[in-house]
Amino acid sequence: MLKELFFIIIGSVLVNNFVFSRFLGNCPFLGVSSKTETAVGMGMATTFVLTMTAVAAYFIQNFILVPFGLAPFLQIVSFILVIASLVQLVEMVVLKISPALYNAFGIYLPLITTNCIVLAVALLIPQKNYNLIESTIFGVGAGLGFTLALILMSGIREDLEFSDVPDALKGPAIVFITAGLLAMIFLGFAGLVPL
Amino acid sequence: MTQLIKDFTNGLWNENPIFRAVIGICSALAVTTAGQNGIAMGLALTFVLTCSSILVSLLRSIIPPKVRIPCYIIVIATFTTMVDLFMKAYFPPLYQVMGIFIPLIVVNCIVLWRAEGFASKASLARSIADALGMGLGYAWAITLISIVREVLGSGTLFGINVMGQATHWVIMLLPPGAFLVMGILVGIMNMIARKSVKNTHCH
Amino acid sequence: MDLILISTLSMAGLGLVLGGGLVLASKKFAVENDPRVDRVLEALPGANCGACGFPGCSGLAKAIVEGKAPINACAVGGSSVSQKVASIMGVSDTGASTDKKIARVLCQGGNKEAKLKSDYRGVKSCRAASLVNGGPKGCPFACIGFGDCEKVCPFDAITMSDDGLPVIDEEKCTGCGLCVKECPKFVIALVPERNEVHVRCRATMKGRDTRDVCSMGCIACKRCEKACPFDAIHVVNNVAAIDYAKCRNCMKCVEVCPSKTITSAFAERKKAFIDDKCIGCTICAKNCPANAITGEIKKKHVVNQDICIGCGICEEKCPKGAITMERAGQKAENRCS
Amino acid sequence: MEEFKFITTSSPHIHSGESVQKIMFNVAGALLLPTVAGIYFFGLRALLLVITTTLAAVLTEAAFQKLRGKPITVWDGSAVVTGILLALNLPPGLPLWMAVVGAAVAISLGKQVYGGLGMNPFNPALIGRVFLMISFPVQMTTWINPVDGTTGATPLQMMKMQGVSTDYTKLFLGNIGGSLGETSALMIILGGLYLLYKGYIEWRIPTFYLGTVAVLSVLLGRDPVFELLSGGLMLGAFFMATDMVTSPISRLGKMIFGLGAGIFTVIIRFYGGYPEGVSFSILLMNAFTPVINRYTVPRIYGEVKVR
Amino acid sequence: MNQYARMIVVLVIISLVAGAVLAFSYKVTNPKIQEQAQQALQQAVLKVIPGAEKMTAVEKQGMTLYIGMDNQGNKKGIAFKTTGSGFSGPIEIMVGYNPREGKLTGIEILSMSETPGLGARIKEPAFTDQFKDKSVSDEFIPKKDVKVVTGATISPTAVSKAIKSSLAEVTKIYPVGGDF
Amino acid sequence: MLKTFKGGIHPPYNKDFTKHKPVETAKLPDRVIIPMSQHVGAPCDPIVKVGDTVKKGQKIGEAKAFVSAPVHASISGRVTAVEPRPHPGGGMVISVVIESDGKDEVFEGIKPPKSLGELTPDEIKNLIRESGIVGMGGAGFPTQVKLSPPPEKTIDTVIVNGAECEPYLTADHRLMVEKPYDVVLGLEAIMKATGVKKAYIAIEENKPDAIEAIKQVIKGKEGIEVAELATKYPQGGEKQLINAVTGREVPSGGLPMDVHVIVDNAGTCAAIAGALKTGMPLVERITTVTGTGIKEPKNLLIRIGTPFSEIIEQCGGFKGEAGKVIMGGPMMGLAQSAMDVPAVKGTSGILVLEKKDVALSEQLPCIRCARCVDACPIHLLPTTLGKLAEKGMWAEAEEYHALDCIECGCCAYVCPARIPLTQLIRLAKNHIIASKKK
Numbered sequence A: 001m002l003k004e005l006f007f008i009i010i011g012s013v014l015v016n017n018f019v020f021s022r023f024l025g026n027c028p029f030l031g032v033s034s035k036t037e038t039a040v041g042m043g044m045a046t047t048f049v050l051t052m053t054a055v056a057a058y059f060i061q062n063f064i065l066v067p068f069g070l071a072p073f074l075q076i077v078s079f080i081l082v083i084a085s086l087v088q089l090v091e092m093v094v095l096k097i098s099p100a101l102y103n104a105f106g107i108y109l110p111l112i113t114t115n116c117i118v119l120a121v122a123l124l125i126p127q128k129n130y131n132l133i134e135s136t137i138f139g140v141g142a143g144l145g146f147t148l149a150l151i152l153m154s155g156i157r158e159d160l161e162f163s164d165v166p167d168a169l170k171g172p173a174i175v176f177i178t179a180g181l182l183a184m185i186f187l188g189f190a191g192l193v194p195l
Numbered sequence B: 001m002t003q004l005i006k007d008f009t010n011g012l013w014n015e016n017p018i019f020r021a022v023i024g025i026c027s028a029l030a031v032t033t034a035g036q037n038g039i040a041m042g043l044a045l046t047f048v049l050t051c052s053s054i055l056v057s058l059l060r061s062i063i064p065p066k067v068r069i070p071c072y073i074i075v076i077a078t079f080t081t082m083v084d085l086f087m088k089a090y091f092p093p094l095y096q097v098m099g100i101f102i103p104l105i106v107v108n109c110i111v112l113w114r115a116e117g118f119a120s121k122a123s124l125a126r127s128i129a130d131a132l133g134m135g136l137g138y139a140w141a142i143t144l145i146s147i148v149r150e151v152l153g154s155g156t157l158f159g160i161n162v163m164g165q166a167t168h169w170v171i172m173l174l175p176p177g178a179f180l181v182m183g184i185l186v187g188i189m190n191m192i193a194r195k196s197v198k199n200t201h202c203h
Numbered sequence C: 001m002d003l004i005l006i007s008t009l010s011m012a013g014l015g016l017v018l019g020g021g022l023v024l025a026s027k028k029f030a031v032e033n034d035p036r037v038d039r040v041l042e043a044l045p046g047a048n049c050g051a052c053g054f055p056g057c058s059g060l061a062k063a064i065v066e067g068k069a070p071i072n073a074c075a076v077g078g079s080s081v082s083q084k085v086a087s088i089m090g091v092s093d094t095g096a097s098t099d100k101k102i103a104r105v106l107c108q109g110g111n112k113e114a115k116l117k118s119d120y121r122g123v124k125s126c127r128a129a130s131l132v133n134g135g136p137k138g139c140p141f142a143c144i145g146f147g148d149c150e151k152v153c154p155f156d157a158i159t160m161s162d163d164g165l166p167v168i169d170e171e172k173c174t175g176c177g178l179c180v181k182e183c184p185k186f187v188i189a190l191v192p193e194r195n196e197v198h199v200r201c202r203a204t205m206k207g208r209d210t211r212d213v214c215s216m217g218c219i220a221c222k223r224c225e226k227a228c229p230f231d232a233i234h235v236v237n238n239v240a241a242i243d244y245a246k247c248r249n250c251m252k253c254v255e256v257c258p259s260k261t262i263t264s265a266f267a268e269r270k271k272a273f274i275d276d277k278c279i280g281c282t283i284c285a286k287n288c289p290a291n292a293i294t295g296e297i298k299k300k301h302v303v304n305q306d307i308c309i310g311c312g313i314c315e316e317k318c319p320k321g322a323i324t325m326e327r328a329g330q331k332a333e334n335r336c337s
Numbered sequence D: 001m002e003e004f005k006f007i008t009t010s011s012p013h014i015h016s017g018e019s020v021q022k023i024m025f026n027v028a029g030a031l032l033l034p035t036v037a038g039i040y041f042f043g044l045r046a047l048l049l050v051i052t053t054t055l056a057a058v059l060t061e062a063a064f065q066k067l068r069g070k071p072i073t074v075w076d077g078s079a080v081v082t083g084i085l086l087a088l089n090l091p092p093g094l095p096l097w098m099a100v101v102g103a104a105v106a107i108s109l110g111k112q113v114y115g116g117l118g119m120n121p122f123n124p125a126l127i128g129r130v131f132l133m134i135s136f137p138v139q140m141t142t143w144i145n146p147v148d149g150t151t152g153a154t155p156l157q158m159m160k161m162q163g164v165s166t167d168y169t170k171l172f173l174g175n176i177g178g179s180l181g182e183t184s185a186l187m188i189i190l191g192g193l194y195l196l197y198k199g200y201i202e203w204r205i206p207t208f209y210l211g212t213v214a215v216l217s218v219l220l221g222r223d224p225v226f227e228l229l230s231g232g233l234m235l236g237a238f239f240m241a242t243d244m245v246t247s248p249i250s251r252l253g254k255m256i257f258g259l260g261a262g263i264f265t266v267i268i269r270f271y272g273g274y275p276e277g278v279s280f281s282i283l284l285m286n287a288f289t290p291v292i293n294r295y296t297v298p299r300i301y302g303e304v305k306v307r
Numbered sequence E: 001m002n003q004y005a006r007m008i009v010v011l012v013i014i015s016l017v018a019g020a021v022l023a024f025s026y027k028v029t030n031p032k033i034q035e036q037a038q039q040a041l042q043q044a045v046l047k048v049i050p051g052a053e054k055m056t057a058v059e060k061q062g063m064t065l066y067i068g069m070d071n072q073g074n075k076k077g078i079a080f081k082t083t084g085s086g087f088s089g090p091i092e093i094m095v096g097y098n099p100r101e102g103k104l105t106g107i108e109i110l111s112m113s114e115t116p117g118l119g120a121r122i123k124e125p126a127f128t129d130q131f132k133d134k135s136v137s138d139e140f141i142p143k144k145d146v147k148v149v150t151g152a153t154i155s156p157t158a159v160s161k162a163i164k165s166s167l168a169e170v171t172k173i174y175p176v177g178g179d180f
Numbered sequence F: 001m002l003k004t005f006k007g008g009i010h011p012p013y014n015k016d017f018t019k020h021k022p023v024e025t026a027k028l029p030d031r032v033i034i035p036m037s038q039h040v041g042a043p044c045d046p047i048v049k050v051g052d053t054v055k056k057g058q059k060i061g062e063a064k065a066f067v068s069a070p071v072h073a074s075i076s077g078r079v080t081a082v083e084p085r086p087h088p089g090g091g092m093v094i095s096v097v098i099e100s101d102g103k104d105e106v107f108e109g110i111k112p113p114k115s116l117g118e119l120t121p122d123e124i125k126n127l128i129r130e131s132g133i134v135g136m137g138g139a140g141f142p143t144q145v146k147l148s149p150p151p152e153k154t155i156d157t158v159i160v161n162g163a164e165c166e167p168y169l170t171a172d173h174r175l176m177v178e179k180p181y182d183v184v185l186g187l188e189a190i191m192k193a194t195g196v197k198k199a200y201i202a203i204e205e206n207k208p209d210a211i212e213a214i215k216q217v218i219k220g221k222e223g224i225e226v227a228e229l230a231t232k233y234p235q236g237g238e239k240q241l242i243n244a245v246t247g248r249e250v251p252s253g254g255l256p257m258d259v260h261v262i263v264d265n266a267g268t269c270a271a272i273a274g275a276l277k278t279g280m281p282l283v284e285r286i287t288t289v290t291g292t293g294i295k296e297p298k299n300l301l302i303r304i305g306t307p308f309s310e311i312i313e314q315c316g317g318f319k320g321e322a323g324k325v326i327m328g329g330p331m332m333g334l335a336q337s338a339m340d341v342p343a344v345k346g347t348s349g350i351l352v353l354e355k356k357d358v359a360l361s362e363q364l365p366c367i368r369c370a371r372c373v374d375a376c377p378i379h380l381l382p383t384t385l386g387k388l389a390e391k392g393m394w395a396e397a398e399e400y401h402a403l404d405c406i407e408c409g410c411c412a413y414v415c416p417a418r419i420p421l422t423q424l425i426r427l428a429k430n431h432i433i434a435s436k437k438k
Ligand SMILES: Cc1cc2nc3c(=O)[nH]c(=O)nc-3n(C[C@H](O)[C@H](O)[C@H](O)COP(=O)(O)O)c2cc1C
Pocket: A187, A190, A191, B174, D133, D134, D137, D141, D273, D274, D275, E087, E088, E114, E115, E116, E118, E119, E120, E149, E150, E151, E152, E153, E154, E155, E156
């Protein structure tokens, strides 16, 4: 059991990193990876939402969709509805309860609704037949993987400010190239865990 | 009319979602291993985008701002599921390739971006023009990416062998290839954009 | 039918629960956000130049709403912005009627004009160079010419000429004053936009010493002082200085300056024109410092355009508003915006 | 008295005399040792490969700089080092056109897109190698045996697939299959010691890298001597992980770098899909370098820790 | 209050309509989807059992087995699904088996996510064809009696292992030489 | 065990030019230019007019502020100008120009004070202030101010800085060899003035004769010790010195007194001794005139205010093509553009380098070799600071402790890419301080 959970984490952080090998969450990856501080904030916020989503998705799937035979066509709608509401709810609650926390990462919360990692995790959980604990861990792993990608990229991008990148490649282009090289490096983990 | 044409062409180049605005790129990276995937994904997104824009534009006055996002997203999700079911029913091989990325049209940033940023503020006609432009802009962009990756990675173009064994660079079909091709294409587009700006600038 | 019903119901239920949750949350966790911040932010120019001393326009907006900054803290926006901000904040805009100021370069010692005293090597920054033996130029007051001001201007209003002097685009300059703060040699000053005449030298050395190091420097000959009809220019500390409040752009000093230290575009010099409203009261003729107006009493007066210095006193004095000042040439119109 | 116009600069007015060129050409010189070993074992084919990649790297660099309208600075020697190191990381039998692709990728995507010398986040030679590895996996894993030129497996592959170890002396001297420059641990160590002596590489990275691998091998029940001597570990630890451009600047950071590279190498070697993990590990730590730099800022003289 | 009521009402109505519309679309497309799936399955089964024209599914000891028959109803072979753990994910394989002869009749890779150009080449006939007429008593060890795809040993190993282990189960139900 | 600190460099010392040359007294200058600011703090107000006659030792500039020091005429003669003149520190400073009358008469008010034993601490401090004594080690901080810490800052140690770690310079070295009694007497005055019982005279081990001479003098004196230091630059930097000798670290942004230490240069001590013995204020100092571009390198005892040109002439003039003239040592000295600037109280040396020795090679991008990081005695990240300065990111530079840089030049000295790191950091410091003042 523990071993499986470990594999889920390693799998989603390193081997099949959500950004570098599953191509998910690229827009926020591009958008908020220019400063390490914001990257860490965004990563934490996303991990938090992902974990909650994973749990919610598990319950909806197994207690509403499957029992009523709705899974094939209501999955997307119900998941996304839950995510959007959840994000908005969390945002409001955080703002009220701890303005400090809100300042730290509240500003990223609205962005998370459209982060496709979140919906993807929700959709992958039923597909992979994960139980509750596995689902939760999967959510955490996805978040950590995303955070790792953000932190690595933001570190490099902060250094890039001092680099003489050709004009045409400035901005997203060099970020993509760097992401490509990072993806190449992450292939080194290929075959690390049985999937 | 000229306004509509402007709205339409905006997505094709000026604010091309992939190359200029650089948004909604997950699918553009993920499914672009072969030319036909690009076309199919492009059309699917255009369909969802147009339908959602129509509905959002029609409903814009009824929806209270606080539940705006959930409402838009339900609309989008509905159309996406329809595409999903449709592809499953009629194009199973394609469906298998695109896998999870069809459902993910819901969260494709382009759709919500246009729903929020354009359709919720503009008239029906303009919303349609914009959605079509954006959709097709997305479609040509990812088709281009697909073609590059297919030619370099498999040596084929829409499944037809064009390069023989000369370009059988596995990396192009893998994630790094996607990012690298994307980066280089965005760079080229920047160069083109800059040139055209320079030409129209006064001296 | 069954399936449709169930799915409709469950979706409705989900919508109800989540909608209800959102409503509850938004009531329970409603947070007062001062909407004025956003409105002030909208009124600000959005250049994020930081000249106000706050982190960007949004920082200033917040500070204004919280009362930590005055409503006219944005120099870039000028009076129009401070009026808007004042109305949002519900206070009257005091002191917003100040004249707009822009930056002017007060040195003409470029690479050709000013001598170098040493062969400076190192960081190409004026401030860095000024810390090495006071800079490479022979004149310790001269522009160093590495363009720190150009780099700091958030509005791209400054370009360095081939001669190594900054040129300020009057149209782009917003008067934010960042360049003034940046220049280690205090070569740039904020002056009222309407003033056209400037002494472009700040060297307080003896005239002879100044001439040794720069061909455009003020040699303190005091000719300008004598030429000025308005007592607006004086040589203090070996260098001429204009009292901008008194100067009327007559350009007399410019004409007499032997070293071309004082500058103005003669194309900008205005001339007086008298129209038919003139009743021949002779007030203008009496007041004209250049004696350019002639005419008999109760007859329409005429201006000798060759003598008129464009000071505009006659225009001010004419009780009938019969005199207008017009530019002789057109303002140089060659900019690309 | 005579009139001179004196030079003025900010202090200091004297300099140690070190230069980038000096460093790079010394590294290139040190690399000659493993190169010679490669040529000895794999024949002139190996020499050809080294010349090809070096030329390709230098030309790519010049072409790129010309294209950008920047001064051409190939004489700083960094492209030469990249070229040689790339060759040392390739199977001796690799088709030459692939080597050219590798060198071009190394210099263009690995270095010039970031602005050239000193600004690249990743080790260019390794970018070239990994690119080739993933693009042409078959050719990149076709090893020839020394001397007789038949194809065979590397010691690590044999270990991974069949659990067979190789004789230490062979490993040490280099009479084994593998990349051109990685076979002779002896020559690599000699070159590395030379650079250490000259102060061009830092002892922390190789020490921590090799040390971590050795310790983990012991802990995980493997043969540490075998693990140290086989594969590209020695080459990586002495010549590639030490690339100053892509490794941390603080001393603590360098130790972390070595440690991390060691851990990842062991993970990939022991549990991953590849028999060898040196390239990936170094590149991965390159990616971590900015973060490491950020969090290992040394305590300055007189700083009172407030946090 | 009014504003809040409206929030809920609009959200509920939209969800409600969405639910209805989707359920309806599902009803329309579902038969087609099922049919597609069935067809795909049948195709795969018929492909791995040469000569079979139709199939029936049987459940035995927790396994689903498909019996392929020709038009006359003559049983031509048994097909079953098995899953191997490949380089980058599960590999689903359809295996055809003829108990009478104790040989495989063919295999087909149903789904996999192996590396294109490498592991993915297990889909190619060059790899799959070798299993045709392979005796079930063979060792199924890559590089020994199974030809591998160059540069990728893991994927073929996964396939071989999966076939070998599920054959062990199936031969318990339908022993070699026996009928079915 | 030789005492030292972490970081630093080993440049070629080139002290052989002058190390064994006894101090020569320079000839009386025809004209001296005495700037009203030769110290850290407020400039003096001139108290003489053009046409006045003055005598050696007469006060000509009055210090009004607390942190300031008076200046005195260094020769007798007539004041010919009181006007801004170029200062070797850069910029223009009000200076008094005195034309010599060739008589070198001593001002009437100059009288030897009471002996050290009879003076009270306050009298000692007053004597130091009135004698215009400022730090001779470089920065020129008024010594009396240093000796009057606020009451809450207790002082327990005095260190005499005899490190002289700058290459080429030997002024302090010769001073310690030739006048060890003066150095120790000055130190005793400081100890008495501050009530400190423990003192070290810190000398780098490459000056064995100086160590020997000082040891002879302090034999039998309570509480005074020689601290032998490893030869390394910047061993003489105050913070490094304190760390090497006492193991303490001056807190960032703090002063030596925060760790209960006062550091004074050996020359400063000798100057105090001079004032104690004769009552003559600070009007002359030892300067090392050296370098590859000087014909006859020497240690000269010069009058304050002597123009560089005269000093160089006495050393045979330039040799070859002079490329750079530096006031101070090669690591921290200031490059000069003109030869008519005067030597001031802090002019420990005049270094002339031939053009071929200063040829600068091309700057390349930083290769992140971290040599600068290893060399920095403050453990800063010069490469990072340099990059931040190039981008004008001053706030970030401050976060990376730019203000703690002592501008020792080690980083720029070692940088293989020849990046003017020290200058970049100096630029950043200047910016940060300017924005603070706003
Ligand atoms: C990017 C990449 C993807 C790979 N994908 C596969 C794969 O799908 N299947 C496989 O068996 N090996 C794959 N490999 C190769 C394995 O890592 C391993 O090297 C190989 O299985 C060893 O086989 P060999 O003994 O034929 O060299 C891949 C390698 C790389 C670099």
